[in-house]
Amino acid sequence: MERFLTIDKGLMDNFLERVMEYYQLIAPVRTEKGVLFEYISGKEEVDLTYSGHTILPPKKFFFPPVEEMFVYEYEDSGNIRLYDLLDEVSKGKRVIVGVKPCDINGLLVLDKVFTGEYNDPYYAARRKNTLVIGLTCNRPMEYCFCAYLNTGPFIKRGFDILLSDLGDKYIVEVGSEDGWKLIKFNLDLFSEARRDDVEEREKLLMKVEEDIRSKGLPYFETIEGALREKFLDEMWDEYGKKCLACGKCNFTCPTCRCFTITDEPNPDLKSGKRVRTWDSCHFLSFTRVASGEVFRRDRPSRFKQRIYHKFVYSINEIGSISCVGCGRCVEVCPAKINIMDVIKEVTFGVKPLSAKIGED
């Protein structure tokens, strides 16, 4: 479905207002902390001018940091009842607006991870009830490297509608039937796009791509083979010394999805809930079993787990690297460990072995 329209910037507010009549709206909001995705109560909160990325990726609305899965309750008779909280998740319709291409690709990675032999119903329910309105970038930030992974600034799928900022208007690409419906009922706000609008978007994104590529990164084609070769390299000890194992890189990553599951009893101790919480492979407790044994005890091995899962194991798991080049992990790292430096170091002098990256 290739269909282009435009909407004047002045009319965007009207569009969002109308969307809010039928949907819960999630959008980027500028706060003193930075730009965050939040539920919106008034259209004036929405900020579609942000560059780069929000602090946490939109995954928090699809796979929340703390998810209550079900409630258990002992009845007075001694019987036990379970109440599945999935039913709650399935209710309501949402629109998330302003999702950048890297983050859209992050969701596409999670889609692959959470489906297959088993399906994660909580994630699936939220994906199903949420329309995605993407927003392309006009300017890359310091740590953006999506262009090397084909996860941006151009994007072909994963959105219902895609917006690009052309100054006084947005050019709007329709990406799905649901996206078209959203526009169709508000067609009075949109005009047909002219050919030069589409060309202008192309030029704009090309410029962003060039800016990112001017950083001179290595090509990711060689990364899998290089990592396989260097599993026992001494370089990891150095990163292990630097890494503070704080877990921020995992939590801000659009594709990290490891979690733990616990029971939280209520004060009466006769009822309670099962909860899943984000976990990080950098924490010592991540691999701990009941006997107390920890399978990844030294820090370099835990540092490696994140890198290897993203660039090696993921290829077998979902058919592609699971890094989308958003640069969040670089930005939030207190020790300023730069994943791009890691990749440069690993791939230095290594010839390409495999090439499976980004979208197929």
Place this chain on the structure above:
Amino acid sequence: MDKIRVGIFNLSSCEGCLVQILNLEDILLNILKTFEVECRVLGTIGKSEPYDIAFVEGSVMSIEDEMELKKIRGASRILVALGECACHGGNFLVKDFDVDEINEMFPGSQKWYSHPIERYVRVDYRIPGCPIDKEEFFTVFKSLLLEKFPEQASFTVCSECILKENSCLIEKGVACMGPITRGGCKAICPTFNRECYGCRGLNDDANIDGLLHTFKEKGISIQPYMLPSKKGEVKRS
């Protein structure tokens, strides 16, 4: 069902952790109703002895503290160290003046010290923090009633801070101990723009050298009382 006997004691402390427990008033009343928990806040051992669970707040700063602590231990099945003072010796009770500094400033017959209770008695469980997090206290309390081992948080303050999407204090040149400090406080200090000074103790496998290196690279200076190595290994005497 026999009453579960709980004693709450305090040694040398500001009693801030006790206030945190009292802040749980609504839930505590509920628990007291359902489980007939007898809860006595007292300075001396009362009539509920022996105790199923004893919560001990404060550090040992005198021979009297030490004797009372040993008495409590002898009379309790489970002993829980409550708060930073009991867990690590109250580095923050005396944070403005290091204990050594106090001794220098007040040279007298008495030599001041502030010791974690684990130096004198066996501790079954620790609830760290200055003050404790009331919800964490309640979670531990529930676990003990269910005879569960209350698992200590093994994530960092940093990881909780980023969930609140706070901007990083280290990035702003502040000596924040978030990356190596055991979480569970919901990053309350950094959320209010106060640096974490590590009141909850070190997280598992805390990379102290790494953090000091990071501070050095960023030109961040650090107060001596915040130096994690000063908290030292706890040894029982």
Place this chain on the structure above:
Amino acid sequence: MVSNPYLPKLAKIESIKDEAPETKTFKIKILDEKIRDSFNFSPGQFIELTVFGYGEAPFSITSSPMVHENFSITVRKMGNVTKGLFRLREGDFVGVRGPFGRGWPLEKMKENDVLVIAGGIGLAPLKPLIEYIILHRKMYNNVKLFYGAKTPKDIIYKDMFDEWRKYIDVELTVDFAEKDWSGHSGPVTVLFKNFQPSSDNIYSVQCGPPIMMHFVTRQLSSIGLPPEKIYFSLERNMKCGMGFCGKCMTGGRYVCKEGPVFNYSEVKNFLETPV
């Protein structure tokens, strides 16, 4: 309505049996008849057991795969879930998810000798295999069990060995022998002393502490077993059982989904060394 794979099926504890100090076998019956009837498992697979309020943990199924009425798990008191489980009595409720994972290579082992090696409670996931072999005894050649435990008290399934001996060879050893112990003493590898495989057609399966599996694997390799015929069951922190939570991932493989049974040649290709 999609069925939610995270939601445990309600079940009741039918009976509890003492096996060894701090070790019990729980017989569990799923309440819903339809689910119970469709509960099929292969020896070596595991379930996620919920003790409500305490959480969920993985346990190998230890009963015979031919029994559908109920199933059993053998549990040592270790973490919170097992602590909670040990507080329960017959008739109390638990939750069950699964079965999960890949079990022992029943088909490949047919027409071959089978050497079963177990340490401590590691015999649990091997018991259904032994029972399967006994039921299909003609399909397997020489079958031998080497079992080691810390002390004679720690031996589990004590009452089973006489029955098993009618069909297969069973040799026991303990690390710390006591006065009335007349059998072997020392780690399970002492049982290899006079052992030579009679032919190349031999598979070995093992489960036990990582250190035991390490030495047993070395022993097996030294007597000429090729890596693809050395199988073991790995223990990891398997929270979800479906390859989502990431906790059991070892060298890029999900132990919960692709294991817990792997052969040594697979494991050798892991980047991380699990055994």
